[in-house]
Amino acid sequence: MKKLKHLFILALLATAQPTVAQEADNTGFNLIVLGDSQTQTEAQIDSFESDIMPAIASILAEYDREDDTPEAILITGDVVWDTMEHLPRIKHMFDKLGVQLLTVPGNHDYDRKIEGRERRALRDYCRTFGKRYYAMELGNSLFIGLDNILYNNYFDYSLGIDRTQMRWLRRTLRRVSEDKRIIIAMHAPAYDARKGIAIPYAQEIIDLVGDRELHLITGHGHRNNTFDIASNVVEHSVAQVNGNLWHAPICADGTPRGVLIVEERDNSLEWHFRTLEHSAEYQMVAWSEGEVKDNEEYVVVKIWGVDDRWSVRCSEDGATWHDMERFAIADPEYMRYVESEASYPEIIMERLRRSAIPARHYFRYRRTSTDNTLTIKATDRFGETFEMVIP
Numbered sequence: 001m002k003k004l005k006h007l008f009i010l011a012l013l014a015t016a017q018p019t020v021a022q023e024a025d026n027t028g029f030n031l032i033v034l035g036d037s038q039t040q041t042e043a044q045i046d047s048f049e050s051d052i053m054p055a056i057a058s059i060l061a062e063y064d065r066e067d068d069t070p071e072a073i074l075i076t077g078d079v080v081w082d083t084m085e086h087l088p089r090i091k092h093m094f095d096k097l098g099v100q101l102l103t104v105p106g107n108h109d110y111d112r113k114i115e116g117r118e119r120r121a122l123r124d125y126c127r128t129f130g131k132r133y134y135a136m137e138l139g140n141s142l143f144i145g146l147d148n149i150l151y152n153n154y155f156d157y158s159l160g161i162d163r164t165q166m167r168w169l170r171r172t173l174r175r176v177s178e179d180k181r182i183i184i185a186m187h188a189p190a191y192d193a194r195k196g197i198a199i200p201y202a203q204e205i206i207d208l209v210g211d212r213e214l215h216l217i218t219g220h221g222h223r224n225n226t227f228d229i230a231s232n233v234v235e236h237s238v239a240q241v242n243g244n245l246w247h248a249p250i251c252a253d254g255t256p257r258g259v260l261i262v263e264e265r266d267n268s269l270e271w272h273f274r275t276l277e278h279s280a281e282y283q284m285v286a287w288s289e290g291e292v293k294d295n296e297e298y299v300v301v302k303i304w305g306v307d308d309r310w311s312v313r314c315s316e317d318g319a320t321w322h323d324m325e326r327f328a329i330a331d332p333e334y335m336r337y338v339e340s341e342a343s344y345p346e347i348i349m350e351r352l353r354r355s356a357i358p359a360r361h362y363f364r365y366r367r368t369s370t371d372n373t374l375t376i377k378a379t380d381r382f383g384e385t386f387e388m389v390i391p
Contacts, residue, residue, distance in 0.1 A: 028264035029139035030063050032056060033074045035219040035238035035260070037090070038108060040081035044246045045089060052241060053093050055276035056259070060097060069265075071099045072138060076219030076238055077106025077187025082154070084111055084124040091128050103129045104145045106187035106220060112154040121151060133165050135172050139264040141181040144172070148186040148201065159188045160201040166208075173208055181213045181269065183262075188220040191227045191235045198229050206233055215269065217260070223359065224255040224273060226307035236260055236271065239304075244355055247348055248338065252355035254331030254362075255304040270382050273305035283386045284378055285333075289370055292332050298364035299374055299390050302331070309381035312363045316372040324363035324376070330356045 034056075039045040056073070063071055073094060080086045087109075094101040105125050114121040122132060132147040146165055151157045161169070176182070190202035198206060206214065206229065216235040224239035239255040250256055258275040274280050286301040301324065303312065313321045338352045367374055374390040 027139070028069050028266070029141075029262075030069055030071045031074055031138070031262040031264075032059060032071070033076060033217060033236070033238050033260035033262060034241040035076050035224075036078040036106065036222060036240045037075055037242065038078045038081040038240065038246070039086050039090070040083055040246070044242075045083075045086050047246075048090070048242070049093055052257075052276065053097075057097060059259070059261075059274065060099060069263075070139065072102055073097070073099055074102040074185055074217065075104075076185060076217060077104045077149075078108040078219065079103055079106065079125070079129075081108045082112050087124055087128040101129075102143070102145060102185065104185050104187055105132050105147050105149060107149045107151065107157050110149065110151045110154075110157075115153040118151045122147075133168065138183065140267045141183050141264060141269070142176055144169070144182065144184045146184060146186040146205075148188050159199065161186075161205065166204070169205070170208055173210075176212075178210070178212060181215070181267075182209050183215045183217065184209075185217045187218065189218050189235070189237055190216045191229055191237075193225070193227065198233075206230065209233075213269075215262075217262075222251060222355070223253040224251065224260075224304055224361075226271075226305075228308065236262070241276075244334070244352065245348075247344060248334065248342065248352055250331070250334050250337065252331070252334055252352075252357065253304075253359035254302055254334055258304075272380070272384075281386065283380075284376075284388060286376065286388055286390055287332065288390055289367070292329070293335075295329070295364055298366050299376075300332075300362060300364045301376055301378075301388070302361050303363070303378055304361050305380070306361055306378070307381065311379045312376070313378075314365050314374055314376045316367060316369075316374055318375060321377075322365065324365045326360060326363050328358040328360045329362055330358050331361075 039048055060071055079090060105122055109125045110121040111124060126132060133145055135144045146161060148159055148161055149157055150160045190198055192199050214233045219238050221237055222240045225237040227235040229235055238260045239251040241259060243249045243257050244252045256275040258273055261274045262271045275282055283305055284301055284303040288299055290296045292300045312324045314324050315321045335356060342352060376388045377385055379385045
């Protein structure tokens with residue numbers, strides 16, 4: 001448990017999640033975020049332990065080789081898929097890593113056998129991971145976990161923050177300085193991308209936080225997106241760590257199996273998406289002309305961590321640079337898998353097909369000649385540039 005000594009956790013109220021308080025360390029943190037692990041079968045939890053956990057351990061080992069910055073892991077809810085018996089085993093897996101595990105409850109973490117008694121339905125989750133809402137110091141930030149599932153039964157739940165949590169959150173924020181960064185994790189989204197506004201319950205949270213820098217980390221949608229809700233508010237919506245519903249090796253929006261990495265250094269926050277199979281530099285893939293349906297005349301590039309503040313440009317001669325056109329399609333890799341490789345009962349195949357909603361992770365460019373080599377440069381909001389050459 002050597003890493004725990006680096007992580008300082010401060011319980012703010014009696015409702016805070018039980019944790020281990022150690023020496024203060026305000027040098028920052030490395031937070032590894034897993035979206036919707038959602039194990040349902042014994043085969044899936046076995047795969048989680050034998051396949052995904054070693055990849056997480058490898059990322060932690062990389063950080064250990066770099067410096068002594070504290071590390072923590074967050075699961076954004078739906079830790080399991082209605083399999084309460086899996087909860088202790090998953091907790092044990094992460095305990096063996098020796099870093100702080102943070103969780104928030106998702107709708108599938110409520111026991112579907114119990115109806116109309118919300119707190120009792122979450123009993124197994126709380127026995128395993130602690131309180132359903134809590135606050136702690138993480139580096140120079142205040143980390144808050146909330147339960148935004150208003151649960152009646154498996155088919156009848158809505159999104160929101162109950163009055164008890166809102167009163168607690170209001171009191172907690174009153175005790176925090178106005179210049180303190182706030183990070184709030186909860187299962188379901190805060191932003192309605194179709195309407196371009198925060199969901200009402202989330203707007204209430206945003207109003208409470210005020211002018212402080214606020215980062216919302218969510219799951220539930222099984223897609224990877226970053227939304228700048230306001231000048232001081234960012235939502236990080238994290239795709240499933242295991243692909244789509246454990247039945248596809250890639251998420252339905254084209255995001256590879258992976259995790260969100262959030263790093264605090266010198267009181268500044270940066271983040272990137274990290275695939276399980278590759279290094280942090282692996283941020284995009286591309287297809288040449290003729291390889292993407294309905295876009296045969298274009299070079300198409302997919303950047304799963306892209307947001308509106310990235311720059312994606314290309315050049316045929318190394319001197320003249322052009323902005324690539326951003327557009328939305330159903331992911332070619334995902335569709336190829338569903339149409340040509342997947343072989344499941346029809347009920348699962350229908351679920352996989354239904355998941356294939358176009359995403360905006362894609363850019364395209366029509367070369368003046370296919371004989372010209374195309375260089376693509378993608379630069380994220382922090383100035384980090386990733387390059388790819390298409391012959």
